[in-house]
Each structure stands twice: as structure tokens, then as C-alpha cells.
Amino acid sequence: MATNAATKMLTATAASLTHRRPLTCSAARLVPQPPDLMRWVRREGGFVHPSLKIADHTSHGLGLLSTEPIVHPSLKIADHTSHGLGLLSTEPIADGSDLIALPDHLPLRFDPQDEPESALGRLAARVPVELWAMRLGLRLLHERSKVGSSWWSYISNLPETFSVPIFFSGEDIKNLQYAPLIHQVNKRCRFLLEFEKEIKSLLEGIASKDHPFEGKDVDASSLGWAMSAVSSRAFRLHGDDSDVPMMLPLIDMCNHSFDPNARIVQEIDTGSSKMLVRVVAEKQIEQDTPITLNYGCLSNDLFLLDYGFVIPENPFDHVELRYDGALLDAASMAAGVSSPSISSPEKWQQEILSQLNLIGDGAVLKVTLGGSDLVDGRLLAALRLLLCNDEDTVLNSDIDALKSLSAEAPLGVPTETAALRTVVALCVVSLEYFPTKIMQDESILKGDASGSTKLAVQFRMQKKLMIIDVMRKLTQRIRTLSKEKSAA
Numbered sequence: 001m002a003t004n005a006a007t008k009m010l011t012a013t014a015a016s017l018t019h020r021r022p023l024t025c026s027a028a029r030l031v032p033q034p035p036d037l038m039r040w041v042r043r044e045g046g047f048v049h050p051s052l053k054i055a056d057h058t059s060h061g062l063g064l065l066s067t068e069p070i071v072h073p074s075l076k077i078a079d080h081t082s083h084g085l086g087l088l089s090t091e092p093i094a095d096g097s098d099l100i101a102l103p104d105h106l107p108l109r110f111d112p113q114d115e116p117e118s119a120l121g122r123l124a125a126r127v128p129v130e131l132w133a134m135r136l137g138l139r140l141l142h143e144r145s146k147v148g149s150s151w152w153s154y155i156s157n158l159p160e161t162f163s164v165p166i167f168f169s170g171e172d173i174k175n176l177q178y179a180p181l182i183h184q185v186n187k188r189c190r191f192l193l194e195f196e197k198e199i200k201s202l203l204e205g206i207a208s209k210d211h212p213f214e215g216k217d218v219d220a221s222s223l224g225w226a227m228s229a230v231s232s233r234a235f236r237l238h239g240d241d242s243d244v245p246m247m248l249p250l251i252d253m254c255n256h257s258f259d260p261n262a263r264i265v266q267e268i269d270t271g272s273s274k275m276l277v278r279v280v281a282e283k284q285i286e287q288d289t290p291i292t293l294n295y296g297c298l299s300n301d302l303f304l305l306d307y308g309f310v311i312p313e314n315p316f317d318h319v320e321l322r323y324d325g326a327l328l329d330a331a332s333m334a335a336g337v338s339s340p341s342i343s344s345p346e347k348w349q350q351e352i353l354s355q356l357n358l359i360g361d362g363a364v365l366k367v368t369l370g371g372s373d374l375v376d377g378r379l380l381a382a383l384r385l386l387l388c389n390d391e392d393t394v395l396n397s398d399i400d401a402l403k404s405l406s407a408e409a410p411l412g413v414p415t416e417t418a419a420l421r422t423v424v425a426l427c428v429v430s431l432e433y434f435p436t437k438i439m440q441d442e443s444i445l446k447g448d449a450s451g452s453t454k455l456a457v458q459f460r461m462q463k464k465l466m467i468i469d470v471m472r473k474l475t476q477r478i479r480t481l482s483k484e485k486s487a488a
């Protein structure tokens with residue numbers, strides 16, 4: 001859990017690289033009237049389709065949600081969510097048309113291995129690999145502080161603030177009510193505070209010509225700004241050996257949709273090995289339509305942590321649980337299907353649990369509910385085999401079938417019903433971890449709480465709605481199974 005001091009530090013309008021004006025909305029840019037981004041891309045040799053413009057998506061209520069039927073009150077709230085700025089078509093655009101093309105020198109990238117001796121390279125080497133956004137963020141801060149940077153037209157068009165939870169108050173971090181995300185947020189906050197100190201000590205006494213930020217102070221707040229700018233806007237494109245994160249000017253004005261109307265294409269000129277990044281229309285785009293890309297099939301944890309927004313009814317959202325005999329025992333008891341094997345598996349059951357990597361050295365105990373699988377395959381297989389008394393039937397079953405929900409009752413209907421009932425009980429247990437009820441969340445969302453409080457509440461409410469949806473689908477399955485059994 002982040003200390004209050006940690007979150008205060010990151011939310012404070014502390015001295016940063018430039019003077020900032022107060023936050024107005026997520027469409028506010030780093031400078032009040034930044035240069036025309038489209039004109040800059042064209043001037044640099046890029047292509048921008050003449051029927052595109054940058055528009056504020058805050059007031060339009062544009063994007064995925066507004067086109068879908070409202071099936072739950074939470075969607076109405078989401079409809080008010082600001083998407084910030086976005087790209088919009090001013091006229092119909094044909095399927096397959098090039099929308100944007102960026103020449104090789106416009107993407108902003110950073111490979112610390114290219115400059116291990118520079119101060120920036122040495123700082124980047126201190127950033128853990130999983131925080132790759134901070135590595136590229138250092139380059140972004142370097143360009144932001146450099147007088148006459150070739151990327152200034154781009155950087156000045158970046159948002160002034162981000163709605164990612166590292167900038168939430170301590171209270172709003174608690175309001176998330178979901179330990180795995182709170183853990184990640186705190187980890188990032190702690191890293192930024194430590195990194196601020198490390199940077200200060202590493203750059204102490206450095207000659208001004210070698211200073212990566214032109215002598216300007218870099219604190220946790222400005223580091224957080226840079227990390228969030230990258231995590232919410234960079235795309236990972238193919239490099240020589242691996243995926244290289246890059247900031248793609250103008251392309252990063254496209255908002256997200258799981259049903260996008262455009263996609264990114266990367267081309268390498270074999271002669272010059274120069275890279276061309278294009279955005280191509282994937283379908284016919286009508287007038288006044290936002291141009292959208294799919295940022296990935298991500299859970300709401302990642303959308304919130306990296307991008308600062310939550311998707312209602314996200315089909316890829318899930319909750320994490322720890323595989324634990326005592327928890328399964330309690331759930332199976334609550335479901336009325338208790339079996340002694342759950343807490344003390346037989347030897348043959350232990351062998352399969354070990355194959356499933358749920359017991360033994362190096363066991364991975366994290367399992368999930370929700371997402372496209374509905375129930376984590378390893379959890380489902382474990383419950384099926386623990387609730388089946390017939391060793392031969394289990395040993396003759398294919399392990400992949402045991403892990404699959406689409407394999408109908410691989411160990412027979414009674415075992416299947418018991419396993420699914422136990423999962424439903426696990427859902428109930430998971431819901432009980434959340435201290436508030438959905439109705440309480442809804443009333444906060446209807447009130448005048450701050451943007452970050454609403455985002456935190458929206459996040460936890462979506463988690464609960466998702467768990468309820470899993471329960472509903474599994475209960476339906478149990479009903480169908482018992483109907484089939486009684487019909488047989």
C-alpha cells in the first residue's frame with residue numbers, strides 16, 4: 001500500500017520540467033496552444049488523410065460505448081467518460097485507405113543499449129525491464145527539457161495530466177478495493193519515489209553539457225508524467241530482435257475500441273532498412289466517426305494502470321484468486337458438495353495437480369475467474385479431479401479436456417455440477433472481498449465525487465458485475481446439465 005506521503009508527492013503540483021497550468025480536463029495539453037500536429041507530420045514528410053481532424057471526444061461521447069445499447073446503469077456513467085482528444089473523419093473514407101504514414105525519423109524510441117555510457121543510458125539501466133514505459137519516458141523527458149528538440153511540436157501536444165492511478169490520492173487507491181491492482185499501483189509509486197532519489201544522486205555534480213535534462217530537476221511527479229505518457233500512448237512494434245516500444249506522433253491520437261476501424265501496419269524498406277509506420281482503414285468509415293485502434297485484449301487492471309480508463313463489460317476482464325486448498329474447501333462446503341479430497345488430495349490427484357503446476361516446487365498459484373475462458377482452466381481441472389472419486393475415469397481423461405469449459409462434463413454430470421457449484425461459491429467469496437455493494441457504488445457514480453474517485457469506483461463495480469456475470473453463466477450451465485440429466 002502506498003504511503004500517503006507517496007501519493008501526495010505524485011499528486012502535488014511539484015516543481016516539474018515546465019510550469020504547468022491547473023488541470024481542466026483530460027483534453028488539456030502540455031502548452032495552451034500547441035503547434036498544429038497534422039501540419040507538423042506533413043511537413044516532416046509524413047502523410048495525413050485530408051478527411052481527418054483532431055477533435056475533443058469529451059463532449060461528443062464518442063467511441064465504443066455510445067454505439068452500444070445501454071444494458072446496465074454503469075454504461076450510462078461510462079458514457080460521460082472523457083476520452084480526451086481523438087481523430088475524427090470529416091468525410092466518408094473508403095476501406096483500405098491510408099490514414100496516416102510516419103517516416104522513419106518521427107517515431108520516438110529509445111534503446112539504452114545504444115548509448116550505455118550516456119547519463120540517460122545509465123539511468124535507463126536502473127529501470128526494471130517490466131517498467132519499459134519509464135525507460136522510454138526518460139527519453140521523452142530528455143526531449144521535453146531540450147531547447148529546440150525536433151519532437152517539441154509532438155511533445156507540446158501531449159496531455160498535461162493523466163488519469164492513471166499512480167496520481168490518485170491514497171483514499172482513491174483504497175477505493176479500488178482490489179488487492180492485485182493496489183499492489184501494482186503501490187509498486188509503481190514506490191519505484192518513482194526511489195528513482196527520483198537515485199536520479200538526484202546519479203546526476204549530482206554532472207557537467208551541464210552531459211546533463212540529460214539540461215540541468216532541470218526531475219522529481220517523482222515528472223517521472224510519473226513521462227511514464228504515463230508512454231504507457232498510455234506507446235505502441236510495441238517489431239524491432240530487430242524483439243518488440244520495441246515507440247511513441248507514434250498523431251497515430252497516438254486514436255482512441256481504443258475492441259472493434260476498431262483502423263490498424264497499424266509497419267513496413268521496412270529493404271534497401272535503406274528505414275521503417276514506415278502506417279495506419280490503414282479496416283472498413284468503410286462514415287463521416288464524423290472516431291478513428292479507433294485496438295490497444296489489445298486487456299483486462300481493466302491494465303487499462304486503468306497503463307491508460308487511465310476502464311471499459312464497461314470488458315470481455316477480457318477477470319479477477320485473480322490464489323489457489324488454496326482451504327479456500328476451495330470452504331467454497332465446496334458452501335456449495336454443499338464438500339469432499340475430503342479437496343484439502344487432502346489422494347496421491348493420484350496430487351500427481352495431476354502437480355502437472356497442472358498447482359502444487360510442488362515452482363507452483364503458480366494465481367488463477368482467474370472471468371475473461372474469455374470464464375473459469376481458469378487449471379482451476380477447473382483441479383476442481384473436476386478433486387470432486388471425482390473415480391481414479392480410472394480421471395486417469396483416462398485428456399488433461400486439456402479437463403481444463404476446458406467447452407468440454408462438456410468430461411468426468412460425468414454429478415462431478416461437473418459439483419465443480420461448477422464450487423466455482424459459483426468461489427465467486428460469492430470473491431464478491432465478499434469488496435467492502436461495498438454495487439448499489440453503493442452506483443450512488444457514488446451518480447454523485448459529484450472527483451474524477452479519480454469515480455474511476456476507482458467504476459473499476460471495482462465492473463469487477464463485481466463481471467463476477468456476477470460469471471455466476472449467471474455458470475448457474476445457467478448447471479441448470480442445463482441437470483435438465484439434460486433428468487431428460488436422459
Ligand SMILES: C[S@@+](CC[C@H](N)C(=O)[O-])C[C@H]1O[C@@H](n2cnc3c(N)ncnc32)[C@H](O)[C@@H]1O
Nearest residue numbers: 082083084085232233252253254255256307309
Ligand atoms: C493513445 S491516447 C489517445 C488520444 C488521447 N485521447 C488524447 O487525448 O491524447 C490514449 C488515451 O486516450 C484515452 N482513451 C482512449 N481510448 C479510450 C476509451 N475507449 N475510453 C476512454 N478513454 C480512452 C485514455 O485517456 C488513454 O490513456
